[in-house]
Amino acid sequence: MARIHFISGLPRSGSTLLAALLRQNPRFHAGMSGPLAGMVGALLAEMSGRNEFSLFIDDAQRQRVVRGLFDNYYADCGAEVIVDTSRAWCARIGAMAQLFPDAKVIACVRHVPWIIDSIERVIQRNAFSPSSIFNYSPGGTVYTRANGVAGTDGLLGYAYDALKGAFYSEHADRLLLVQYETLTTDPARALKAIYEFLGEPAFAHDTDHVDYDATEFDQRAGTPGLHTVRPRVAAIERNTILPPDLFRRFENDAFWRDPKLNPRGVRIV
Structure with a gap:
């Protein structure tokens, strides 16, 4: 069987973009979050x-x-390297270590208030299409939605707790954190670190022509555009649409940015 690795981490943090880039390499198979x-x-x-x-x-x-x-x-699948994507893999890093002793986990992360902002943008953009993120409920406010996704069982909260569990676990050496900010501003550096981490030969990726289409899935989930990948990798500067107090609530949650909170020396790019 092909070598198995995983993409995990936080939502709205570049996992679909990363998969779209990796699949440019004919030796790799990668995609958005799947059912496995x-x-x-x-x-x-x-x-x-x-x-x-x-x-x-x-x-x-x-x-x-x-x-x-x-x-x-x-x-x-005829690929030599399979990279399966799910936010749950961080929570199962120990089990996967037993099944696949050489497997690594690439965890995509992002400054947390911008994750909340990104989710809220998708919801507001699709105001007439209730989303599966909130069990297709059309009600709520920006505050109730933020509380919902950040809760223990929420889209962000579950992934955040799973990431922290892996980050401080005995399997932390299998983990590479790829910051959304690095992936979008310096994709070459992020990809170089990923290939070195996986022990795979480098590949010349085309970050100006990226292709990935999940239109049918997104429409069925009531969130058109949720997995849209821009054709060119670039950071987009913008103002937040979150109220200032809500943005501030999540500003200090990026624990990976503090070297003192990284006792196991998890690699971060």
Whole structure:
């Protein structure tokens, strides 16, 4: 089977852009967040003690079943390197380390208030299309939406907690944090660090002609444009649409920016 690695981290932080860039390399397969992490969770739940027949399933069998899921899901993929994307992989970094001893996790991160801002922009842009992010509810305010995504089970809150768990875990050496700010202002440096981290030969990416289309998925989710990737990688300067007090609430949440909070020396680019 191909070598397996993962893209994880925070939402609205460049994971789809990164996948669109990596797939330019004919040796790589990458895409937006997919179903595999959820399927792994469903399998583990069905093989747990809640199943009356779990007495007949040991850990070795569980690992083989989950590994078989990867093998079969990507059976038709001819790439040498597969990079699967899900915010859940940070939460499962220990399990993936057992399944794939050489696997690495690229975690995309971004200054947190700008993540909230980006989500709110998508919602306001699609005012007549309720989003799956909020269970298709058309109500709420910018404050209730921010509280919802930042909550423990929210789009951002879950991913943030999973990232922190991986960052401080014994598997932190498998983790590379790619800041959205670096990816959009200096993509060559970000990609160089990624290839070195994965132990793969460098590839000349075209950051002026990037292509990725998830139109059908986004429309079905009630969030047209959610995974839109601009054809040219560039940082876009803009003012926030968040109220000042709401923006300030999340300003100090980028723990990875403080070297004193990085005791395991996680690589950050």
